[in-house]
Amino acid sequence: MDGRLDSENADSESRTARRRLPxxxxxxxxxxxxxxxxxxxxxxxxxxxxxxxxxxxxxxxxxxxxxxxxxxxxxxxxxxLDRLSPDWPDRLTDRTTPLRSRLLAFYTEYSGLIFERDWMRIFMSSGLAGAVLNRRYLMHLGDVILRPVLAETEALAKGETRPTMEDIWNLHGGIVYIGIRTHIYGMPEPEDPETVIAQSIDKYLLYFGIGPED
Amino acid sequence: MDGRLDSENADSESRTARRRLPxxxxxxxxxxxxxxxxxxxxxxxxxxxxxxxxxxxxxxxxxxxxxxxxxxxxxxxxxxLDRLSPDWPDRLTDRTTPLRSRLLAFYTEYSGLIFERDWMRIFMSSGLAGAVLNRRYLMHLGDVILRPVLAETEALAKGETRPTMEDIWNLHGGIVYIGIRTHIYGMPEPEDPETVIAQSIDKYLLYFGIGPED
DNA sequence: CTTTTTATAGATCATGTGATCAACAAAAGT
DNA sequence: ACTTTTGTTGATCACATGATCTATAAAAAG
Missing domain, CATH: 1.10.10.60 (Homeodomain-like)
Known part of the structure; x- marks a missing residue:
C-alpha cells in the first residue's frame, strides 16, 4: 500500500510522500x-x-x-543579504569616470535589485514592524553609499549651496519611491524607469552645477 | 469595597464604570x-x-x-478624509503667483498634514494590505494635484525636455519619502524639512528652466 | 415615580494559530 | 542484513481572537 507513483499531480508542490532532505x-x-x-x-x-x-x-x-x-x-x-554589493563604494568613488555615469550605473543596478515585489514588500513590512535588520540596512546604506555620494558631490559642486545628506536622501527617495508606488501601492510601473532615474540624477547634478562630464 | 480613589491607577484609560454615550x-x-x-x-x-x-x-x-x-x-x-484640501487645485493653478511659491505653499501644507505618524503608518499598512481606499486616494491625488502641476510646469518649461507625469511623481516621491523614512523606518527626522522641500522644488524647476519668479 | 428603550457588560462559543511530542521511516553506518 | 541515526509526520495542546447572546442598568419617555 505504497503507491509511489511519482507522477506530477498538478499540485504546484510535488506531493511525493515524505522526501528526506539534508x-x-x-x-x-x-x-x-x-x-x-x-x-x-x-x-x-x-x-x-x-x-x-x-x-x-x-x-x-x-x-x-x-x-x-x-x-x-x-x-x-x-x-x-547581498542586496548591497560590496564593490559599489569603490565604483562610486572612482573619479576616473564622470559622477553622472557612476550614479547612473549604481542606480540602474540597484533599482534592478530592489524594484522587485518580494524585496519591496518585505522591506516595508519589516520596517513597519520595527525590525532591527531594517534599520541596520538603512544605516549601512547611508554609510557605504549615500555618504560617499555626498563626498563626491561636494568635490565637484560649483554653486554656493553645498550639498548635504538630505540632498542625497532626496535623490535616493525619489528613485526608491518608484518601487514603492508600483509594488506597495500597486500602481502601474513607469514605462521606462531608466529614463526616470537618469532624469533624477540630472536634476540633482544640475542643481549643484555639475555637468554630465564633470 | 469600591475605593473610587480617582487617583491614576497607572491605567492610561479612566476606569469609570459604565458611561453611556450617544x-x-x-x-x-x-x-x-x-x-x-x-x-x-x-x-x-x-x-x-x-x-x-x-x-x-x-x-x-x-x-x-x-x-x-x-x-x-x-x-x-x-x-x-479631508487629507486633500479641495482648494488646492485652484491655488496650484493660480497663475498670478509664481509656480515656485505655489508649489512651496502646497508642499508645506501637505507635508504638515501627512508627515504624521498615524497617517503615514496607516496609509502604508493599508497600501500593503491592498485596500481600495488607498488606490483611490492615489488616483485622486494624481488627478487633482499632480496633473495640474504638470500642466503648470508645461506652460512655463523652457528647455527642450518636456515634463511628464513621471517628473511630478519624482518630485512628489522625493518629498513623501522624508515621511516614510522617519515614520515607517524610524529614522531621525531632518532638522529642517521646509528647506529640504524647498530644495526639491528648486531642483525640479531648475531642470525645466523655470526661475523662482517664473 | 413608573415604564420603556437601549447602550453596555460579562460570559461564552467557534475557530485559528503557534508550538510540542511521541511515533515512524528513510538514509547512513556497521 | 542489522542497527543507529535523524528527518518527518500526525495528533494534540494551549491560548488568542473574532464574534454572539443574554442580562443589566443608565437614560429617556410617559
Whole structure:
C-alpha cells in the first residue's frame, strides 16, 4: 500500500510522500518559499499555509526554526543579504569616470535589485514592524553609499549651496519611491524607469552645477 | 469595597464604570482611538486591546461595527478624509503667483498634514494590505494635484525636455519619502524639512528652466 | 415615580494559530 | 542484513481572537 507513483499531480508542490532532505537544503528551501509567501500575504501569514505550499507538515517548520519569529529573522536576512554589493563604494568613488555615469550605473543596478515585489514588500513590512535588520540596512546604506555620494558631490559642486545628506536622501527617495508606488501601492510601473532615474540624477547634478562630464 | 480613589491607577484609560454615550459620540470615539491604535500596532492589532484602551468591553465594538474589517474601513475613511484640501487645485493653478511659491505653499501644507505618524503608518499598512481606499486616494491625488502641476510646469518649461507625469511623481516621491523614512523606518527626522522641500522644488524647476519668479 | 428603550457588560462559543511530542521511516553506518 | 541515526509526520495542546447572546442598568419617555 505504497503507491509511489511519482507522477506530477498538478499540485504546484510535488506531493511525493515524505522526501528526506539534508538539513541545509531543507532549511534553504523553507526560507526561499517563506520569502515569497510572507511578501505576498504579509508577515502575519500563518505557518500552516506556508507548510502547505512547501508540501511539508507545519510541525516540520519548527524543527528548523524554534519560533515563527526566528523564521522571519531568517527571511529578513535572506532578503537583505547581498542586496548591497560590496564593490559599489569603490565604483562610486572612482573619479576616473564622470559622477553622472557612476550614479547612473549604481542606480540602474540597484533599482534592478530592489524594484522587485518580494524585496519591496518585505522591506516595508519589516520596517513597519520595527525590525532591527531594517534599520541596520538603512544605516549601512547611508554609510557605504549615500555618504560617499555626498563626498563626491561636494568635490565637484560649483554653486554656493553645498550639498548635504538630505540632498542625497532626496535623490535616493525619489528613485526608491518608484518601487514603492508600483509594488506597495500597486500602481502601474513607469514605462521606462531608466529614463526616470537618469532624469533624477540630472536634476540633482544640475542643481549643484555639475555637468554630465564633470 | 469600591475605593473610587480617582487617583491614576497607572491605567492610561479612566476606569469609570459604565458611561453611556450617544451612539454617534461613541462611534467617533472608537474610530479615533482605533486610528491611533492600528497605526501603532498594525492592522492585525486585536480588538480586546483596543477595547481596553477605550475603557469599554470588547463586545461593545461589535455593536458599532459588524466585523473588524468594517471597523478598519471606518479607520481608513477617517484617516483619508479631508487629507486633500479641495482648494488646492485652484491655488496650484493660480497663475498670478509664481509656480515656485505655489508649489512651496502646497508642499508645506501637505507635508504638515501627512508627515504624521498615524497617517503615514496607516496609509502604508493599508497600501500593503491592498485596500481600495488607498488606490483611490492615489488616483485622486494624481488627478487633482499632480496633473495640474504638470500642466503648470508645461506652460512655463523652457528647455527642450518636456515634463511628464513621471517628473511630478519624482518630485512628489522625493518629498513623501522624508515621511516614510522617519515614520515607517524610524529614522531621525531632518532638522529642517521646509528647506529640504524647498530644495526639491528648486531642483525640479531648475531642470525645466523655470526661475523662482517664473 | 413608573415604564420603556437601549447602550453596555460579562460570559461564552467557534475557530485559528503557534508550538510540542511521541511515533515512524528513510538514509547512513556497521 | 542489522542497527543507529535523524528527518518527518500526525495528533494534540494551549491560548488568542473574532464574534454572539443574554442580562443589566443608565437614560429617556410617559
Amino acid at each position: 538539513p541545509k537544503e531543507r532549511r534553504a528551501q523553507i526560507v526561499d518559499e517563506a520569502v515569497r509567501f510572507f511578501a505576498e500575504v504579509g508577515l502575519e501569514g500563518n505557518t500552516r499555509q506556508l507548510a502547505k505550499r512547501l508540501g511539508v507538515t507545519q510541525s516540520l517548520l519548527f524543527n528548523y526554526f524554534a519560533t515563527k519569529d526566528e523564521l522571519l529573522e531568517a527571511v529578513y536576512e535572506k532578503v537583505y | 451612539p454617534k459620540e461613541r462611534r467617533a470615539q472608537i474610530v479615533d482611538e482605533a486610528v491611533r491604535f492600528f497605526a501603532e500596532v498594525g492592522l492585525e492589532g486585536n480588538t480586546r486591546q483596543l477595547a481596553k484602551r477605550l475603557g469599554v468591553t470588547q463586545s461593545l465594538l461589535f455593536n458599532y461595527f459588524a466585523t473588524k474589517d468594517e471597523l478598519l474601513e471606518a479607520v481608513y475613511e477617517k484617516v483619508y
